[in-house]
Amino acid sequence: MKNSHGGNIDEIKRNYKIKDLVDFSANINPLGISKTVKEAMINAIEDVVHYPDITYLDLINSISEFENIEKNNIFLGNGAAEVIFNIVRGLKPKRALLYGPSFSEYSEALSSVDCNIDYYILKDKCNLDLGILDMINKETDIIFICNPNNPTGALCKRDMIEEILKASKRKDVTVVIDESFLEFVRNSKEFTLINSLKHYDNLIIVKSLTKIFAFPGIRLGYGLTKNKEYLEKINKNTISWSVNTIANKAGIAALKESLYIKNTISFVEEENKFLFNNLSLFKDLKVFKGYANFIFFKTFKNIDLKEELLKYGILIRSCENYIGLDMSYYRVAVRTREENIKLIKSLQEIVN
Template structure:
């Protein structure tokens, strides 16, 4: 039988998160703790801006790199937040969400067979993006006993002569850790000396708690081997609108990504770009209330989980995720998550979905109501203490 499917991409795995999510849609009365989608509605002022933009004719193509007004807004945002100077024409490309920004970054930097180091555990979608870019996946570990923070020694010990790109995710999905920028600079400096690229996935930059301090790698102005990938999806609860951006001080990389954009999507949706300008201009009015609510939900989750025997976790300093160690109950997180879903109607992400380093864990998203969090943890506890487990 003739196969019309590319051999290269036929082995791309389905996300273990989506596997649970799709299965949960067939069931009733499910508490969803698996998906990282804020339950807040997008701020009304952004929706109104987008609607008005469409009525005013912002429905045509823009520059492949995005509206210059949006690129200027992004540059101004980084100047305010991190004190860095960016040239909106030379350093910024607007993308259709961070996923497209990551794909652009990988396509622009990889040759066939190049290795990409990703965190383990780490964001599952890195793998298909790397495979579609003809790269090979390699992993470095982040450990619970080190609060899931990135250890430069561990990362650099995994570098081989074939390593071309190192992906850093900070704040970290799925563990919620925040790694200090001075520690990450060790990785950037070494990569620079070896002709490697560092892609810094910073989509959760604004979702940090307590005394945690996040600093973007954009502050490392001396290095042109850094690509920042960011998004408005999580910060402004705009996940379905697919708007993000890529930043690099390497003008040549930005030129290449802009050129590639033409063949991929031409440009990010124009009215959404206009909405992004409004969102960035109202950051201080719109974002802090959401962060306070996420912190409240995190604290509820910590309180509820603390009452369950034989589980452990690191309190997340950022994101809206927590990795929960259930290894005393299972060595097969995928089967565990499926049984939990069908028997007790709670959807969680199996740890194995994020890499072999998080087998024996589950990821819980607290981007949902406190009622769902309390009820979800109660059902998890019931499941753990049931004979049928």
Template sequence: MSLPNHGANPNHLAKALGMALPEHIDDFSVNTNPFGPPSSLSKMNLIDLLSDVSAYPDPHVSELTARLAKINNVPTSHLLVGNGAAELIFLIGSVFRQKKVRIIEPAFSEYRDACLAHDCQVESLVLEAPWKLEKKHINEAIKDIDVLFLCSPNNPTGVRFEDETMVALVEAAEQAGVYVVIDEAFYDFCEQNKGLQELIHSYSKLILLRSMTKMYAIAGIRLGYMLADEKLIQQIKKRQPPWSVNGLAQKMGLQLLEEDAFVRQSVLSLSTERERMRGELVKLDFDISPSTVNFYLVSEQKKEDLKPLMLFLAEQGIVARHTYNFNGLNGKYLRLAVKDMQANDRLLHVMAKWRRQCSFS
């Protein structure tokens, strides 16, 4: 059995590693907000929600689209809600069927899967640690392709590419007739909480992807959206199955968009904890990626494969995300989520134990 392709799969991971996990585990492989979902979700009126179970949902997702468009300051014609960002990634793949695609990696693995499923030719531009996209990369990134995919803030490194570089990239791509898909699934975890939505007004080949899964911890609900030029939105919409965004998701999405205080508090707590973890893990001689979000990569000097650490953590009830299926990382790193202080302390305790064990062996 091979290792799981995504985080949040502790039982699959344990089976693949041929081991049993202890009864209590902390799943640091899942990178959704540990403080979510917001309590208002559980307070929603069940009778109201049940009416959304028996009725067909609004096929145009009108209310949620209007609310998201307002928040992002774009016309509703420039926004499409999907059954998670994952659905939109596959729809984008289908629009660009058989085209030449490049992915700036390491990055979320579904861009490649979606493009390969639609017979695209897929190439990579692999960034090296500390995974900074620079202006000098732009020409190479957009050369001889139809579509470029990238993820910022990046999953798995947590690195947010600088706005100035992104604007230069989008501008160069527009001039060259290259579409650019920027996945901003984690943009709302950054302290600046600033996406690139303003650019949608000026660039017809830019596609921004957003997920509501991560901040609100609603992986089971399936809600994401994209921002793009009207023509492109229409082309993608034509391919989307009717009623793709179910009625419960539409109603819950509207409720969640009222949760500004929850978002602000989550970002503050997670940023504080991330920086605390960075300091503590560096003291223990681990290297940490320059993350701006709710997860980070950890590595050890002179170690090319972190499987022994992953196994040790799992035995102690800490599930980490392996990086074997991230181009450019190849198992040399583990991705760890930022959780609440108690869980982070449990992780630190086990990491310190590992360090002590290493220094004795």
């Protein structure tokens, strides 16, 4: 069993014998599940006696419309995590280039197919820089880019990613861009590489619906690429019916929720600013500017903030196990104003 991610509240509650826990460790939409999506899930219960539509035509149509992309450029997964695994199982890369810190599921998926991994450590521990290009060699098969990056929240400009894409295309390297948190960003259209899919047949984009629509317990993600060979290999390695009936119906309803997304962006922007400003007042913290629904910081105090905050019923993400980081780094989700105040007040009591 894996336990290297945030959001493991049941395990923490069991181990620490805590009844109520505010979860700042998983980056889920603080507005919670939308009414329409919830209704779609409840209605879908009646249909679980049947297999889901194996072609997922309605869901594929919804994604096609939402992303403005052709239907046959889409592949599905039981969460973006499964999409990532399906990509590496399909493409079977022998050597990968990852940077740290970034999302750990890339290395876990690559290791599952015995792929060797080279790591580029980010110069400022936060932002991707073009130094990574020097690490591409003739053996490199695949690169993963996370935009906005988990755990730092850093957002990469499109020009810079295009540089990486161009160099990778010349060297026949696949580039996977994980845009799972991009829906939380205002003007996400300026940052997405979806419009570049037509220019780069070495590009795959991964998206998760579990964060923005607050259903990590239901699971739904997808991948986008124009490359027919990739699609064939990935689909061959995808388990039939891996998206369950409830996720299927939830996804179709969710992708119509443009107002909910708009409200989420405004809410998260406001609360991100509130948390950032308040965390920045602590003289022993270095807070990094993040553009998604979470905030990354470093403490200069020799103190285990995760353990200390658990005494206040708060779970945060220690970033100790991210490549390039150590136990002085943490990540907190942007939550509701009331919860964010609880976090700040608890931190004040701990450090003072």
